Amino acid sequence: MTTQTPRTLGTTGPQVSPLGLGCMGMSALYGHADRTESIATIHAALEAGVTLLDTGDFYGMGHNEMLIGEALRSAPAARREQALTSVKFGALRGPDGSWIGYDGRPAAVKNFAAYSLQRLGVDHIDVYRIARLDPDVPIEETVGAISELIEQGYVRHVGLSEVGAETIRRAAAVAPIADLQIEYSLISRGIEESILPTTRELGISVTAYGVLSRGLISGHLGRDRQFAADDFRQHSPRFQGENLRHNLDLVEALRKIAEQKGVSVAQLAIAWVLSRGDDIVPLIGARSRERLAESLGALDVVLDAADLAVIEEAVPAGAAAGERYAAAQMAHLDSER
Numbered sequence: 001m002t003t004q005t006p007r008t009l010g011t012t013g014p015q016v017s018p019l020g021l022g023c024m025g026m027s028a029l030y031g032h033a034d035r036t037e038s039i040a041t042i043h044a045a046l047e048a049g050v051t052l053l054d055t056g057d058f059y060g061m062g063h064n065e066m067l068i069g070e071a072l073r074s075a076p077a078a079r080r081e082q083a084l085t086s087v088k089f090g091a092l093r094g095p096d097g098s099w100i101g102y103d104g105r106p107a108a109v110k111n112f113a114a115y116s117l118q119r120l121g122v123d124h125i126d127v128y129r130i131a132r133l134d135p136d137v138p139i140e141e142t143v144g145a146i147s148e149l150i151e152q153g154y155v156r157h158v159g160l161s162e163v164g165a166e167t168i169r170r171a172a173a174v175a176p177i178a179d180l181q182i183e184y185s186l187i188s189r190g191i192e193e194s195i196l197p198t199t200r201e202l203g204i205s206v207t208a209y210g211v212l213s214r215g216l217i218s219g220h221l222g223r224d225r226q227f228a229a230d231d232f233r234q235h236s237p238r239f240q241g242e243n244l245r246h247n248l249d250l251v252e253a254l255r256k257i258a259e260q261k262g263v264s265v266a267q268l269a270i271a272w273v274l275s276r277g278d279d280i281v282p283l284i285g286a287r288s289r290e291r292l293a294e295s296l297g298a299l300d301v302v303l304d305a306a307d308l309a310v311i312e313e314a315v316p317a318g319a320a321a322g323e324r325y326a327a328a329q330m331a332h333l334d335s336e337r
């Protein structure tokens with residue numbers, strides 16, 4: 001199997017392109033995004049054979065789903081039909097954009113789905129998942145509600161997001177799970193200890209986000225980059241002061257390896273995640289056709305054992321300075337318990 005070969009989500013999930021397109025940054029969290037360019041990027045991705053589009057109903061409070069809906073409506077029919085939607089729900093937002101909790105109650109799940117179908121303009125969602133475990137609702141109840149939506153034809157597959165091994169097992173006992181969406185990159189390797197062995201044992205795939213650590217290891221982030229107050233990175237430990245300096249030194253070490261291979265840093269970082277196994281599908285956060293083209297170039301990068309050893313030496317597990325989320329957000333991660 002090559003990095004170009006489609007990958008299957010879980011044992012019962014859909015076949016998807018080896019890279020998915022994560023659309024979050026087109027609506028929120030990474031500063032201004034250009035709407036026309038965002039839609040052109042989705043069209044270019046579909047044209048290039050990307051089939052998996054990832055979103056969350058809370059990305060821009062519905063904005064991201066409406067954007068994807070518009071892109072799907074204006075895409076050629078053949079491209080629209082190949083697109084698979086992966087939707088997260090459950091995060092609650094205030095009118096000012098504040099994050100005010102999670103809701104995984106069965107009635108809420110069905111309500112979220114009804115709105116998502118409308119905003120996306122589709123008759124079903126391909127993979128549906130709660131973004132964070134609701135500590136007040138057993139995962140069995142949330143997954144049970146998605147299973148009912150599957151029986152009714154509104155959803156095709158159950159996914160999970162940022163949950164740990166025990167929750168994965170409990171969820172998988174209720175319904176087949178297509179994939180766990182979770183952060184995984186050269187500098188976020190926490191899943192290797194117990195989560196990845198669990199998904200592999202249970203036949204669940206991983207859709208990996210943060211493959212470029214939100215641009216930190218893309219090779220494009222300058223040392224003097226300023227972020228707006230509502231940019232995720234303004235509050236992310238890895239982007240602060242001494243941590244940022246240390247992490248960008250790691251990027252320079254990667255740049256030397258990338259240059260020797262004639263590829264970009266971003267391509268090397270994405271290719272590394274692709275090389276971890278056919279059960280892993282990186283989600284690319286490209287917001288422009290230029291970044292998309294660069295990301296897709298990773299599919300042509302072959303990393304042999306010698307390359308992997310050099311990369312490991314330059315950026316060993318745990319090399320990053322700073323946690324992947326601020327403390328308040330870490331507290332919501334069942335995957336970090």
Ligand SMILES: NC(=O)c1ccc[n+]([C@@H]2O[C@H](COP(=O)([O-])OP(=O)(O)OC[C@H]3O[C@@H](n4cnc5c(N)ncnc54)[C@H](OP(=O)(O)O)[C@@H]3O)[C@@H](O)[C@H]2O)c1
Binds near residue numbers: 161211213214286
């Ligand atoms: N389940 C969850 O909890 C969760 C959490 C976060 C994200 N996600 C999903 O994962 C998707 C990916 O997001 P991410 O934050 O993980 O993305 P990422 O790929 O780690 O980072 C995306 C950032 O990298 C920069 N970048 C530089 N070069 C790039 C290139 N060649 N290709 C793509 N981006 C490049 C982009 O900035 P510029 O555009 O300014 O260059 C963008 O801001 C999201 O869209 C979302 O669907 C899921």
